[in-house]
Amino acid sequence: MKSSVITFPGSNCDRDMDVALKKFGFKNKMVWHDDVELPKSDLVVLPGGFSYGDYLRCGSMASKSKIMKSVINFANSGGMVMGICNGFQILVETGLVPGVLLRNKYLEFICKNIFVKINDKKNTYFKNIDSEILEFHIAHNEGNYFCTNDQLKEIEDNEQVAINYCDKEGKTEEKFNPNGSIKNIAGIFNKEKNVLGMMPHPERMIDPSLSGEDGSLFFNNLINNLK
């Protein structure tokens, strides 16, 4: 399986993603934002970080990068595109996934482990995954997902909500919502479910010595689904 990780100026989880993808069997290439062509890929990842310093709006400038034209075309033709954290912010700025990401409710950066409930398994990302609840890790300042009521209805009707913040039993109550996201949304798909944007960082959970191992579960499952 071939993957590509896009490096924007200010990306800082690009290496971590590269390490994770390779660990689970991807042949990964790093792609510079100023490139025009995307290498042949089974998966394209927009990594976390502070692309363009998050100036103007998080992800806004990166969404206009040269490479993004190819990424958008790739996504629109059914290619798998995953945006993590700042990558998710870039995805909403491109319009590939609906909604926006606001500043966290308590106006503070949050770095900690959280639980997410997998809302939908009829997609290549979570199909066959041997768990309903994953312990993931978040590290962001603008992860407060928001959309209009009409958008929310559409997202829910199309089963586009990928994961919700919850506790370890899977309860998706407001008190387990770290950042104020509407309906505890931690990640969403596009309509076709080939594009996934999520705030948690599975690449930080790939080793028992790190924050946990549910990222391993995620990547192992993902590569098997892609095969």
Next chain:
Amino acid sequence: MIVNEQVAIDHGLKKDEYAKICELLKRTPNITELGIFSAMWNEHCSYKSSRLHLKKLPTKGKQVIQGPGENAGVVDIGDNDAIVFKIESHNHPSFIEPYQGAATGVGGIMRDVFTMGARPIANLNSIHFGSPQHKKTKNLLRGVVHGIGGYGNCMGVPTIAGQTSFDSSYNGNILVNAMTLGLVKKDKIFYSKAAGLGKPVIYVGSKTGRDGIHGASMASASFDEKIEEKKPTVQVGDPFTEKLLLEACLELMAGDSIIAIQDMGAAGLTSSSIEMASKGNLGIEINLNKVPCREAKMTPYEIMLSESQERMLIVLENGKEDQAKKIFDKWNLDFAVIGKTTKSKKIELFFDNEQVADIPVNTLVENSPMYDRKWKKAKLPKKNKIKKEDLKNLKIIDVLKKVLSNPNVCSKEWIWQQYDHTVMGDTIQKPGGDSGVVRVHGTDKAIAASVDSSAVYCWAHPLTGGKQVVCESFRNLISVGAKPIAITNCLNFGSPENEENMGEFVECVQGIGEAAEYLKFPVVSGNVSFYNQTKEEGIKPTPSIGGVGLIKDYNKMITMDFKEVDNIVLVIGKTEGHIDQSLFARNILDEKNGPPPEINLFNEKNNGETLLKLIDADHIKSAHDVSIGGIITAVAKMCIKGNKGINLKKPKYLINEIEYFFAEDQGRYVIEVNKDSLKKVTDILNKNAVHYDELGTINKNQMFINEKTKVTIDELRTSNTKWLTSYMSK
């Protein structure tokens, strides 16, 4: 502007210093030259009051590659890997403008580290605020934490450990000390020593603006009522540009075109160019019209003294300019050839085709003033006799809860959750433990780092306090299973012109030196911050020690959380019942006098090294050093972290339990061992003449002091975690 003695005094120079400048130059300096002298000769850059004493610190060791004098210290960790690290203060700017002050402190120290070719792999910080009741404290804390996070998080460097304290002596002068560790290949370390004549001098990074002019001079003065007016001297940080600068520099460093590189920190272009010239024993000529400026009509004076952030000065090999420029273009950074190295041994500056400065380098560096300031030796205070009846009415659980919720003991999760501590995917011990630990990427090795200070002990007796901080750093590294390698120190003191403050400095440094020497824990980098005072009142002497240690196999790392029910808990090191200057004495008995606990360097070393042996032999399940709050506070924290309880035994000696549990004797660790290995552990401890007491046995979820006195771990956790969150949300 005509330069005269008054202008020099307005620049923070003393009368005799100005006279010396005129004598060295054999003429009156012009305003640009005067600005350069004032920047180079202030306390912050010249170490004029501290140099004499810093010389006495042990700086060499088997693993030391580079000691003080470079951008940062470097130590060998084997396999051609080296760790570059340093701590630095950004106190004054952080008090004036907490967000930017703290942010640029973090930015500056990271630049010091990657200037040497190392990729930063961990940040730490030591921050000290006034009393929680003081009207400024909350906003300062919030601003500083946001600033540290804002910069470090954006850079993608994990903040893995730190220290936060509150004390009314910081009411008018907070401390913000930032530390960075970087990883470099031993054969790819870059230095700031220029070499070769006619080599191009390159400016890269951000453009130069009017921010931070005379920042270094501000850092060398006391505060008064007019501090608000100093806001414009605080630099403004741009972590995005620094991230680009980091990547561009490391890309350029992969080649062989750099002769020397120096970041523009305090005193900006002035100190960077002069340091490179001075170390290389040559001259540098700069055309100031070539310096990329952010604002129009900047004068030579402003360009030379600007402390705009995210800038570097590089001496390049001839003919490598285009290749280097391509890299900086790729990262959208300014790149300009602004001058060349010369044989003149002078700093020669040109602007609009006129020479605007012509100063021999040695006058700025070697001939800079050095003072043997008067200082007062501190007496060891007399021991207090604690009245037994004062202790009689105290309930141990109530006291414990008070101690756990004390601002200086309570959980600092509210702070470190705002720092990205997991980016780079190698953080294997998060903040909240004894040390932060990161793996050396792609290897089995890991680096532990901690930052410590004990202002109360240093204030009570500077010599003992100085030793104690080094020992505490040593213990914090050992508690996670790391072999201590070296330290960096950030020496925060009041005015060196005050004999008592100067005495505190001299004796703390002496204490640091003695402990560092004995423990073979050399000082490889650091910085001095004097004039931490408002009007006449100085802060408590606060040397911060950043310690670095190596874990050869990261699978052997130890954490402090209790692991398993029925395991046995021991305390290593003798408990004599030293209560003076303990948290217990100061906060529960309200007794602020008396000596700090004594330091016995032999025991310190022996206890620590023996524990490392036990860890290496896989006998230790968890460990935690005993520091403020004593044994029971250490044990409570281990319970809280591990979500386990403990049945404590009645102490065999020191009839009073309170003294036993809350005393702050030094050189102690609490350890958890499995019942099956208890005999082996005690044999090793006995063989090495290490004193130990058995404290008790781990249970599910309660702390039993005796059969009648007990408390749930959840209750203790609430005491420990609630204070800071509720303080900040009010």
